[in-house]
Amino acid sequence: MQYHAAWSNECIEFWFLLHFAYYTSNNHRTEYISFLGDKFRELGLGKYQKNMKDIFDILMNKGNPKLAIRYAKRIIKDGQGRTPTEIAPGTKVYELVEELVKYLPEATKKHFIDSFGRVLLDR
Template structure:
């Protein structure tokens, strides 16, 4: 028993030392087990290969296999368990068929938590109704409030046109495909326009819509310059 307690104490100390090295910290909690984590792992991999930021940026991605309010609940539990006091906590989740009060409730809860500690801020990177809408915006400006099957059908057609097979959930290379064959720069611009047009509305009322672009913009700050231009115009002045 004493040996185990000593090991846990050592691990905790090593983690604390590791965290203190990181100036920028991101904790990403994804509703899905694979689709969203796979996408953001693309950013994480490139950032960890960037000699400028690899020792300064911490990115932890947690698949939750949970919906809306449970995602932010799991994020809160993780923060408490690991005694996290600084960084950005991002909840990535879909509307699907969940009740409006649950979908809207994540942003409301995040705003409430953000008043507690200015150095630890929660963010809601929602998609109404699914992450595929964010993927779709890499290829077209789209405002029709359709079921997720329509968005997947659109992606299937586009992938076929590009000669890259068929869109499937849980694709390991979705980040690379969207960056190389799509237009992330336009996706950000389109998503922002939709959110601006929905000013004053709740997340449920902005249909379709997504705030995933906000997390993407954070990740882009630390990409190697040869990849940044895919997402932004003014690479040299972006941070």
Template sequence: MAKRGRKEKDNWKKKRRQEYLEKKEFRYYIFCEGQATEPKYFEGFKRYIEDNPIYRDMVLIEIEGCQAETMRVIGKAEEYVRKNKIAKGQIWCVYDKDSFPASDVNGVVQRAEVLNQKNPDVQYYAAWSNECIEFWFMLHFAYYTANNHRSEYKKFLNEKFQELGIGKYEKNMDNIFEILMNDGNPKLAIRYARRIIENGKGKTPAEIAPGTKVHELVEELAKYLPEEVRVLF
């Protein structure tokens, strides 16, 4: 009897969760290569959106830290969609080029294009950074086009943070969203990222160095932020 009771309780939870999901008009499933740096950044959007009385009951944001690279990120996203029977939503894969082969970095975009032919209600997007997410962070402070090693981006951030009196830049910072929003310039970062992508038109993600498409996900989520925050984007 006890076992059956637990099963019934689990089924009830699943049913309630499904009902909760179906009430949300806008759904974003974000799969991050890392388990902390990127998830903590996007958790900032989630916090502010869930505090926004206008959109909090309309927008679903789920963030998964995959601890996986390039093609494995979209593989985990596909598995999640299949396992949870996701019937509607935007599936975002956030990943870095780092030192991975160009075929893998570009392969996520190619795989997304294939998957997007199958179901118009479930669409996949690649929010890549070449070389790393720190390049997107750096654009909040400067327009930068030098194709340097990712260690230079972290060095830049470290110096900028110390200059601003924030302290040393660290990966996995809990307040990275607020730092970039309040001490950096998200609006300029978006403009810079767009310009770099436009200048690299016709090139693959691996060939746009440095570059990022994280701004496309940021623009999507920024639509639902409270007005006093949204104006910064």
């Protein structure tokens, strides 16, 4: 059995942020949280808070999971040759998502299907 870390520098909020924008500035986590707060208010969702019970639904329905995966892969590719700690911001949470998407209900999988009917982009 092989294990892989689903890391996100500097925090999980960076992964969430990629659902709304391509972002490459290595800021402190408070900046990512502030960005999410602004975006959530803009979308009429109120204030972003850690441990939100409905974060998955928000990211699926108000964000763009396909773009988040594409953006995360681009950032990792641009950081090729560097260690995970040197890739900041960066995230490999998309690898976990790609693995788990096959277990989602069909209605939810639509968020991960490209225009050719393939599950996920850049596979």
